[in-house]
Structure formats: C-alpha cells, structure tokens
Amino acid sequence: MANLTTREADYSKWYNEIVEQADLAQHSDVKGCMVIKPYGYAIWENMRDVLDRFFKETGHQNAYFPLFIPKSYMSREAAHVEGFAKECAVVTHYRLKVDEATGGIIVDPDAKLAEELIVRPTSETIIWNTYKGWIQSYRDLPILINQWANVVRWEMRTRLFLRTSEFLWQEGHTAHSTKTEAIQEARMMLDVYEKFAEEWMAMPVIKGVKTANERFAGAEDTYCIEALMQDGKALQAGTSHFLGQNFAKAFDVKFASKEGTMDYVWATSWGVSTRLMGALIMTHSDDKGLVVPPKLAPLQVVIVPIYKDDSQLEQIGEVAHGIMKELKAKGISVKYDDDDSKRSGWKFAEYELKGIPVRLAMGPRDLENKTIEVVRRDTGEKQLVALDSVVGLVEQLMVDIQQNLFNRAKDFRTANITKAENWDEFLSILKNKGGFISAHWDGTSETEDKIKELTKATIRCIPLDAEQEEGMCVYSGAPSHQRVLFAIAY
RNA sequence: CGGGGCGUAGCGCAGUCCGGUUAGCGUAUCUGGUUUGGGACCAGAGGGUCGCAGGUUCGAAUCCUGCCGCCCCGACCA
Incomplete structure (x- = not known):
C-alpha cells in the first residue's frame, strides 16, 4: 500500500511517488509526455484561474495562436533559433495511408508538406509575424495579449511536471511604443508572478535578472522568480523577458510615432507553466504525502465519520451535513466521506497523501460530548473542539495554514x-x-x-x-x- | 547519443544461471461473514499473447539471434 519513500532516503524517488500516489499525474505511453490526472489538473486549474484574473486585472486579454509554426519563421531571429532548434518537433507530412505490402499504416510519401511546420516550443515568432499586420501607428499600441497553450520541447530527460516534452503554460506577448514602457511591463508581470507564488502557492521567491548564459533565446533581459526546493536545489518558477526590438526587427514590425518617425516596436514575453506543480510539491510536501496550500486546494476540508452501526452513522451524517452547509456558505470546499468500503484509518492516510488542508473526524464519543476532532495537514496537530466552534476554527485555519506554509518555506530558504x-x-x-x-x-x-x-x-x-x-x-x-x-x- | 538496470496478472515482484507438472507470491479487484477512534481479519473466486519476432529442442518465461520499450546516471534544457 501507499508507503512513501522518505525525502531523506531518496528525494527524487519521493517526488515521483507523491506525483503518482497523490493522483496528480502519470507517465503516458508517449515518451516524455504526461497524463495530468483529475486531482492534479484541479490544482492546475486553480492556479490558472488566479493567474488569469491577475492578467486581466493588469489589462491583458487572452487570444489563441496556432500550434504550428512555419519552419522559416523560427530562423528569423538568430539567437532564438539557436536556442530552440535542438528541441523542436517537426511536422513533415499531412497524410497516412495503408501500406499495400504489409497492411500497416505508413506516412504517405506523396503527402509531403511544401514547408515543414514546427510544433511551437514558444510562440514569439508566429505572434510577431501576426503583430506585424496589427500595428501601423502608436495608436495601435500597446498590445497586451496572453495565451494559454501547450508547447513542445523535445527533452532528452524528463520528469513529471518539472520537465516534460509537452507542457501546459501561459505566454504573454506584449508590444509597446517605448523601451521604458516595455521594461515596466516585464517588471510588472514579474511582480504578478511573485505575488502569485508567495500569496497563493505560499512559496517564497527571489526576483532577479538572468545572466547572459541563462537568458531566454532572443531576449535583451530575462527576469525571473527563483524558488528553493527542500533538497536544496533551485527551481526557476517563472520568467518575464524584455525582448527589446529583436523580434520587431526580425519580423519588421514598425509603427508611426507621434513625431512622425517610423520606429521598431518594443516587446516583452512572460510565462509560467505546469512546472509550478512541481514547485508546489517540492516546497511544502512531507513524508506523509502532498501538502496543498488552502488557497489552491481543490478540496479544503474533509469530514470522516467513525462509527460502529448505522444509527451512529446517521447521527454523524446529520451533524456533518450541518457543518458542510456552514462551511460552504463561507466559501470553503468540503467533502463528507461516508464511503462504507473504506475504514477511517485508511481515509486519514489517503487524505494526508493528497494534502487536504484540514480533516475533521467525528465518532461516537464526539456525538456524546458534542465535539469534533480537527487535524491540520501542515503540522499534523490534532485538537478536540466543541461542535459550535468548529466552523470558526476551520475558517481561521485556512488563513493560518496558508501563512504557516509560507513562513516555514521562507525560514527554510533564509537558512539556506x-x-x-x-x-x-x-x-x-x-x-x-x-x-x-x-x-x-x-x-x-x-x-x-x-x-x-x-x-x-x-x-x-x-x-x-x-x-x-x-x-x-x-x-x-x-x-x-x-x-x-x-x-x-x- | 554514451554508461548501467529492467520488461512475467491493474500495481509491485519471485521464477531465468542449470529448459521438464496446470507459471507463482504480495497487493488490488469481486463474493460472503466478522469488524470500524490511524492504511482490519477470515474464507472463497476471477484475472496471464511471461515486451515483440524469428530460431534451437520431444518440450522454451528459461537457451540463441534480431528488434521494441521503459527507468536510472551523464551531455542539453522551463
């Protein structure tokens, strides 16, 4: 049964087991690609929703650009193509056919594409080729667009969430009339990422600039948020690039300024990916399993009944439904797990493995004493409280756990x-x-x-x-x- | 692409060196019962192209040849 390897024994094995046993993701039959399972995807959706709101609050709109990029676009910006060429998937044909000799399916050699297509490793090139047609004058600027998409980078070695050949992300692409404004944009989005990482993921990050070696291919400056994982390794959690006029020049995107001159447009791009899932896992989780901060938890509270007979179960159910109603009214997600096929001890372990922030357990003794057991996932601390105070306590715990996770991670980082x-x-x-x-x-x-x-x-x-x-x-x-x-x- | 390891039931493995009953164990699943305050117990049942393709042999999970896939370590990367 689910017994995790400890972090001390083998950190990367521990990580792999958490991802698998907490039902976050699994390896797919396609090498280097993952299946994100419903529970893992639910956490990602929560991340996505918060970030999406932040992007819109800072003036951006969502749009969608194609998965395929003409091969010739990639080579327009020299540094960019050099950075990505080694890991691009290429589409060369558009049709299959039955092989008459073997009866199997083969690529139809007569269906070769006139120009091969790259599966996007990132979208700067196709977006800037599009922006060219959108921008004539300073009145068309700024353009503030984000897209949620999948991208493909043919990696040699992959790990679930941290590095897979295909991953989900968002990529913001903005166009500005001045250098100053573009730099401000790149810095502002870095602040958005910092806020998200620290206040939602409870993950402290350091904002910084990359050196030339680590810079994004095609950028003038790459800003980043860097986090520290429990094993002492650093993880780049997000990047925001000031692209200068590199892509504008490569794709000939000019605008007529107020002064009547024709100038190249200034650009930024910024992104975070499903890699944040890996960051979340490695920042907070422990040897009992995943730990999810309350603000991102798909399920924040679980109630587990302990009973000997149906009459007890019925009474506990009544109390549990009352608590659920009150918690839901306060915007807290809660599940009452009265599944009879699993014992309470099994459920305790299971919900700890999945990182549910708070567990409530109620048994015959509690019924008699009008109490309930409250257990917080971050510290494992148990307390027996009066029924009429449980809702208030849980509400407070949502805040306390979120804060405690952040403080704990920050203390660890400071010490390291x-x-x-x-x-x-x-x-x-x-x-x-x-x-x-x-x-x-x-x-x-x-x-x-x-x-x-x-x-x-x-x-x-x-x-x-x-x-x-x-x-x-x-x-x-x-x-x-x-x-x-x-x-x-x- | 180099070095190492591994493909046998959903998952985890034994069996392979040294060929020979009906391929086995744990776990999960299903049925019945007893249970229930930290991953329950008993009894019974179902589930297998032994990675794929050839070959050797009376007989292959086991030996030989070729191929495929996966994992770990390196070079490359969010």
Whole structure:
C-alpha cells in the first residue's frame, strides 16, 4: 500500500511517488509526455484561474495562436533559433495511408508538406509575424495579449511536471511604443508572478535578472522568480523577458510615432507553466504525502465519520451535513466521506497523501460530548473542539495554514542562503549544505561557465534587491560590486 | 547519443544461471461473514499473447539471434 519513500532516503524517488500516489499525474505511453490526472489538473486549474484574473486585472486579454509554426519563421531571429532548434518537433507530412505490402499504416510519401511546420516550443515568432499586420501607428499600441497553450520541447530527460516534452503554460506577448514602457511591463508581470507564488502557492521567491548564459533565446533581459526546493536545489518558477526590438526587427514590425518617425516596436514575453506543480510539491510536501496550500486546494476540508452501526452513522451524517452547509456558505470546499468500503484509518492516510488542508473526524464519543476532532495537514496537530466552534476554527485555519506554509518555506530558504567569501567556502557549502550561495562574481561568462563545469552550479539570478557591495569574484578574484545567487538547479 | 538496470496478472515482484507438472507470491479487484477512534481479519473466486519476432529442442518465461520499450546516471534544457 501507499508507503512513501522518505525525502531523506531518496528525494527524487519521493517526488515521483507523491506525483503518482497523490493522483496528480502519470507517465503516458508517449515518451516524455504526461497524463495530468483529475486531482492534479484541479490544482492546475486553480492556479490558472488566479493567474488569469491577475492578467486581466493588469489589462491583458487572452487570444489563441496556432500550434504550428512555419519552419522559416523560427530562423528569423538568430539567437532564438539557436536556442530552440535542438528541441523542436517537426511536422513533415499531412497524410497516412495503408501500406499495400504489409497492411500497416505508413506516412504517405506523396503527402509531403511544401514547408515543414514546427510544433511551437514558444510562440514569439508566429505572434510577431501576426503583430506585424496589427500595428501601423502608436495608436495601435500597446498590445497586451496572453495565451494559454501547450508547447513542445523535445527533452532528452524528463520528469513529471518539472520537465516534460509537452507542457501546459501561459505566454504573454506584449508590444509597446517605448523601451521604458516595455521594461515596466516585464517588471510588472514579474511582480504578478511573485505575488502569485508567495500569496497563493505560499512559496517564497527571489526576483532577479538572468545572466547572459541563462537568458531566454532572443531576449535583451530575462527576469525571473527563483524558488528553493527542500533538497536544496533551485527551481526557476517563472520568467518575464524584455525582448527589446529583436523580434520587431526580425519580423519588421514598425509603427508611426507621434513625431512622425517610423520606429521598431518594443516587446516583452512572460510565462509560467505546469512546472509550478512541481514547485508546489517540492516546497511544502512531507513524508506523509502532498501538502496543498488552502488557497489552491481543490478540496479544503474533509469530514470522516467513525462509527460502529448505522444509527451512529446517521447521527454523524446529520451533524456533518450541518457543518458542510456552514462551511460552504463561507466559501470553503468540503467533502463528507461516508464511503462504507473504506475504514477511517485508511481515509486519514489517503487524505494526508493528497494534502487536504484540514480533516475533521467525528465518532461516537464526539456525538456524546458534542465535539469534533480537527487535524491540520501542515503540522499534523490534532485538537478536540466543541461542535459550535468548529466552523470558526476551520475558517481561521485556512488563513493560518496558508501563512504557516509560507513562513516555514521562507525560514527554510533564509537558512539556506549562505555567503561564500572564497572558492574553498563555495565548494564546501555546495557539498555540505546546498541551497543558494550568495557570492561575488566578476561578471564574465567565462567564469560562470568554469564554475558550472567544475561544480554544476549556475548563477540562478542577480537579485533585483541586491545591495551594492565591493568584493572579489569567488572564483577569479577579480573585482565585483554585488553578490549573485548560485545554486544547483532543476 | 554514451554508461548501467529492467520488461512475467491493474500495481509491485519471485521464477531465468542449470529448459521438464496446470507459471507463482504480495497487493488490488469481486463474493460472503466478522469488524470500524490511524492504511482490519477470515474464507472463497476471477484475472496471464511471461515486451515483440524469428530460431534451437520431444518440450522454451528459461537457451540463441534480431528488434521494441521503459527507468536510472551523464551531455542539453522551463
């Protein structure tokens, strides 16, 4: 039965087992692709709905662009094609036929496409080719569009949610008349991601800028939110790019300014994906299973009856339905699990595995004493409370658990950002502790590459709030004026 | 694409070296009963192209050849 590998024993095995046993997703028959199961999808839908609201509140509209991109579009922007070429799925034919020799189905060699199509790894190229037709003057700007879509990147090694060949995401693509406005847009969306991560996922993130090595293919600047997982590895949870005029130039998108000049448009793009599911799992969950923050939980409260006979079950059911009605009136989702084919102990374990924030259990003793047992998933703490106070308590717990999860994750992160003043310290922290290493860097790709080669650690970001501080590069000893964050990353 | 491991019931595995009853165990499923405050117990039942294709043999899950797939570790990446 469901007994999880502990995090200490084998973290990645623990992760895989949670995904499978909590019914979040499974491997599909297609290599590298996943089936997102109803419970996992329900969490994703909650994420999506909140983000979608934020996007609309910040002036964006949803639209939809094609899955297929003409191969020639990909090559228009040099850095972009170089970044993605190695992982593109390509459609070459449009028809199958029965092979007369074998009776099997084969690709019809006569149905070759005149121009091959790329399955989008991201949509900048087809979107900018479309924007070209939408933009003539400054009056057409800004264009603020988001799309919810699937994308395909042919990955060599995949892990459910963290890296799959196909994944779900949203990609915002905006066009602006000035550089300043585009940068503001990219920064604003980064703030939206930060707010979502911290207040809904209860996952603390560090906002920063990527170094040239880690920058999105085709961007001038890539901003990111970086999170720290329980095993001390960093995870990029979202990115927002200032694309400069790169795509405008590649697709010849110009606008007539107020002053009558013809200028290239300034662009941004930004996205988060189903990878956030992986981030959620690895931020909060424990050896008993998944832990879902109340604000994203598809089911927030479960009520489990404990009984010996039908009359007890009936009485408990009556009380439970009363509580359910009150909780639902307060907007709290709740399920009463009176399934007779499972015992209470089994249910306890099952709902813990699925990360339901609060469990209520009621048995014969509670009936007699007008009490109910309340158990919170984040701490496992049990309390026996009077029936008439349970609804208020649960309402408070929704807030407390959300906050506690965030605080706990933030304390962990704070404890795992370590300063390294020299190369020996850097190596020692990486080996013995992990987490983020805050260190000086000389600003060169060469040094970053060398450090990666020696340690596998990369610069996760240059934090936006980093203090100016004179120092020496932890590797080369060259002068540096601020610290950056290194880590082993997912 | 390199290195390692593995394909046997829904899931997890034994059996393979050394060929020989009707292919077995745990779990899940179904039936009946007893149970029910932390993953219950007893009894019974159903469920298999042994990854695929050839070959050797009186006889192949087991030996040989080829192929396919998956997992882990590396190189690449959100």
